[in-house]
Amino acid sequence: xxxxxxxxxxxxxxQCRKTLRNARLAYKTYGTLNAEKDNxxxxxxxxxxxxxxxxxxxxxxxxxxxxxxxxxxxxMLGNGLSTxxxxxxxxxxxxxxxxxxxYDNVRVQHRLITELFGIEKVKLVTGWSMGALQTYHWGALxxxxxxRILPFMGSAKCSRHNFVFLEGAKAALQADAAFKDGxxxxxPTKGLRxxxxxxxxxxxxxxxxxxxxxxxKMGYASLEDFLVGFWEELFLHRDANNLxxxxxxxxxxxxxxxxxxxxxxxxxxxxxxxxxxxMPASTDLYFPPEDNVFEVAHMPNATxxxxxxxxxxxxxxxxTSPVDIKVLDDALKGLLAS
Amino acid sequence: xxxxxxxxxxxxxxQCRKTLRNARLAYKTYGTLNAEKDNxxxxxxxxxxxxxxxxxxxxxxxxxxxxxxxxxxxxMLGNGLSTxxxxxxxxxxxxxxxxxxxYDNVRVQHRLITELFGIEKVKLVTGWSMGALQTYHWGALxxxxxxRILPFMGSAKCSRHNFVFLEGAKAALQADAAFKDGxxxxxPTKGLRxxxxxxxxxxxxxxxxxxxxxxxKMGYASLEDFLVGFWEELFLHRDANNLxxxxxxxxxxxxxxxxxxxxxxxxxxxxxxxxxxxMPASTDLYFPPEDNVFEVAHMPNATxxxxxxxxxxxxxxxxTSPVDIKVLDDALKGLLAS
Numbered sequence: 001x002x003x004x005x006x007x008x009x010x011x012x013x014x015q016c017r018k019t020l021r022n023a024r025l026a027y028k029t030y031g032t033l034n035a036e037k038d039n040x041x042x043x044x045x046x047x048x049x050x051x052x053x054x055x056x057x058x059x060x061x062x063x064x065x066x067x068x069x070x071x072x073x074x075x076m077l078g079n080g081l082s083t084x085x086x087x088x089x090x091x092x093x094x095x096x097x098x099x100x101x102x103y104d105n106v107r108v109q110h111r112l113i114t115e116l117f118g119i120e121k122v123k124l125v126t127g128w129s130m131g132a133l134q135t136y137h138w139g140a141l142x143x144x145x146x147x148r149i150l151p152f153m154g155s156a157k158c159s160r161h162n163f164v165f166l167e168g169a170k171a172a173l174q175a176d177a178a179f180k181d182g183x184x185x186x187x188p189t190k191g192l193r194x195x196x197x198x199x200x201x202x203x204x205x206x207x208x209x210x211x212x213x214x215x216x217k218m219g220y221a222s223l224e225d226f227l228v229g230f231w232e233e234l235f236l237h238r239d240a241n242n243l244x245x246x247x248x249x250x251x252x253x254x255x256x257x258x259x260x261x262x263x264x265x266x267x268x269x270x271x272x273x274x275x276x277x278x279m280p281a282s283t284d285l286y287f288p289p290e291d292n293v294f295e296v297a298h299m300p301n302a303t304x305x306x307x308x309x310x311x312x313x314x315x316x317x318x319x320t321s322p323v324d325i326k327v328l329d330d331a332l333k334g335l336l337a338s
Numbered sequence: 339x340x341x342x343x344x345x346x347x348x349x350x351x352x353q354c355r356k357t358l359r360n361a362r363l364a365y366k367t368y369g370t371l372n373a374e375k376d377n378x379x380x381x382x383x384x385x386x387x388x389x390x391x392x393x394x395x396x397x398x399x400x401x402x403x404x405x406x407x408x409x410x411x412x413x414m415l416g417n418g419l420s421t422x423x424x425x426x427x428x429x430x431x432x433x434x435x436x437x438x439x440x441y442d443n444v445r446v447q448h449r450l451i452t453e454l455f456g457i458e459k460v461k462l463v464t465g466w467s468m469g470a471l472q473t474y475h476w477g478a479l480x481x482x483x484x485x486r487i488l489p490f491m492g493s494a495k496c497s498r499h500n501f502v503f504l505e506g507a508k509a510a511l512q513a514d515a516a517f518k519d520g521x522x523x524x525x526p527t528k529g530l531r532x533x534x535x536x537x538x539x540x541x542x543x544x545x546x547x548x549x550x551x552x553x554x555k556m557g558y559a560s561l562e563d564f565l566v567g568f569w570e571e572l573f574l575h576r577d578a579n580n581l582x583x584x585x586x587x588x589x590x591x592x593x594x595x596x597x598x599x600x601x602x603x604x605x606x607x608x609x610x611x612x613x614x615x616x617m618p619a620s621t622d623l624y625f626p627p628e629d630n631v632f633e634v635a636h637m638p639n640a641t642x643x644x645x646x647x648x649x650x651x652x653x654x655x656x657x658t659s660p661v662d663i664k665v666l667d668d669a670l671k672g673l674l675a676s
Contacts (some may be wrong), residue, residue, distance in 0.1 A: 040535075115410065159544065159547065159548060160521075160547040160548065160550070160561055161497060161539060161542075161543075161544040161547035161548065162537075162547075163547075163561065164539040164547060164561070164565065165539040166537050167535050167539075167541050168532075168535045168536035168537070168538060168540065169505070169536075170535075171510060171532035172506070172509060172510035172513055172532050172536060173513075174532070175510055175511075175512070175513040175514045175528050175529050175532040176513045176514070176515070177515035177516075178515075189606070190512075190513050192514050193509065194510050194512070194513040195507075195510075197505050197506045197509040198504075198507075198509065198510060198536050199506070200502050200505065200506060201499060201502040201503040201505075201506050201540070202539070204499075206497065206499040206623075206624075206626050206628070206629075207501035207628070207660065208495060208496065208499075209497065209498040209501075209502060210393040210499065210628070210629070212498070216606035222478075223498055223501065223502070227502065227505060275575035285544075285623070288544050288545075290544070290548070291544070291548070
């Protein structure tokens with residue numbers, strides 16, 4: 001019993017010049033594709049998340065309304081549902097799973113949208129965090145197809161500081177001898193828990209913790225209750241190699257690092273014709289608004305709208321901050337109506 | 339051959355109700371104590387640092403001028419020179435080394451100053467980071483003795499967010515099986531390197547990395563060169579149990595958590611009679627200025643002076659940012675002259 005479907009991609013040659021054999025893209029759709037095929041929203045997943053962890057932004061009366069739109073959530077390669085280190089047959093399984101770029105991801109998502117559904121226009125692409133990274137790629141790679149984008153709490157290129165934060169989390173996971181360089185039979189739980197603990201300081205903000213929002217907004221009984229109950233739990237049941245696959249994807253995210261733009265970041269930003277709203281959170285520690293300011297300055301049709309919040313990166317997270325989600329939802333409604 | 343001296347403390351009963359037997363406080367002095375014994379500066383060490391790693395702020399013509407002042411650097415308990423997990427005799431060695439508070443540290447430092455040197459007035463206490471934590475303790479515990487304090491890039495109480503950052507670094511270190519719950523014979527180098535990698539994102543700022551100051555100001559050849567050459571190196575040669583001792587001291591730092599103030603933080607801040615300048619760095623990720631704003635508002639004789647910088651916590655670090663050190667040095671000069 002699954003609540004999603006599989007698109008068979010066949011053999012996919014990746015940017016790294018390895019081949020994902022019999023690759024599969026797991027996706028779920030919400031709502032109905034209309035006859036004109038012009039009510040399409042693409043909504044990629046975030047780091048480690050699976051499609052059902054995107055659903056908090058979808059609902060009747062919300063911007064992403066399945067009674068109006070045909071919403072497609074493609075699961076990122078490496079996230080455990082689409083082809084991943086954890087489900088790939090030998091010999092490219094586990095530690096031998098190839099490096100996947102956001103470019104690789106968006107190319108196969110484009111195949112899903114065009115080959116399976118015959119869609120030629122996408123009304124909106126939106127996503128949180130690594131979902132935003134994929135959103136930017138959609139805009140830059142398919143400028144004549146994508147009408148609007150709203151990347152939130154993400155960037156078109158992984159910043160050096162963001163890269164360093166991820167190095168720390170990765171090192172914590174890999175320090176666990178049970179990880180066995182990726183050849184574990186049982187999960188490296190100590191490393192996964194450490195990964196969650198490193199993440200805990202980054203995912204939210206200084207102000208979040210100062211105001212004890214873990215206790216007063218999220219209902220945890222103590223800081224330790226929150227660290228174990230939320231952060232360790234968030235990663236404990238994810239596959240370590242999958243986490244490292246997606247971490248590599250994140251660290252190497254760059255809309256210009258491909259044959260289309262040849263590493264010219266400004267050129268890639270300039271290629272995004274879609275009407276765009278870029279929404280960072282004021283207190284996001286790894287996607288600070290400053291990086292988006294640069295991007296928006298080089299995108300021909302974009303505006304920056306900073307969400308003022310104490311929730312840090314999780315202002316746009318899975319349903320944690322209703323106030324911020326309202327701001328985001330309103331922006332999505334405005335953009336869709338324009 | 340050592341460049342420091344030892345003050346024999348005898349048996350010290352700690353706040354945790356364990357006894358440090360034959361405890362020793364390692365210290366170094368610079369300059370000469372004058373006849374009036376009124377030219378004294380106390381300058382405690384930072385997290386994991388030893389006295390020689392404080393020396394960048396001392397020099398002729400600088401505020402901390404050894405031709406004018408008698409400067410005492412006491413090494414923190416647990417830092418590997420003063421009594422520590424790494425040098426304590428059985429049975430309280432290694433993992434059995436007791437929890438040490440900043441209060442414990444400052445009480446034995448006070449004994450050094452009064453018992454050994456017969457000093458009754460301290461012109462200035464200053465320190466960076468955990469050195470600032472000890473500085474606040476000096477001000478609150480010995481208000482009639484301490485005339486001036488200048489804590490920089492630190493706080494009087496460990497914030498919840500700061501606590502969480504440290505939990506992440508700790509978890510990374512402890513994830514290494516070679517740590518053996520503290521009973522290692524050879525250093526857990528993988529964990530120590532992971533500890534450094536986690537620290538790397540926190541110690542500097544987003545802007546530091548954005549502007550490639552690791553390359554352009556510090557002379558590293560690449561980001562990876564910096565992560566290994568600076569951050570892994572910073573912790574690789576420190577003892578893991580010592581790091582955890584001081585980490586506990588840091589996480590549990592609170593000037594009011596003792597019999598004097600009974601947990602009343604505002605009362606403890608109010609007890610600091612010393613003329614104070616509190617200097618955070620604008621981009622410090624774990625000692626953000628906001629926490630100092632609260633403190634200064636409750637200190638009777640304090641002003642806040644934020645250093646505007648991209649160097650994050652390391653604006654006040656060991657000689658890394660000459661521009662910021664100039665600002666700090668000028669503030670110290672002004673305070674000493676007042």
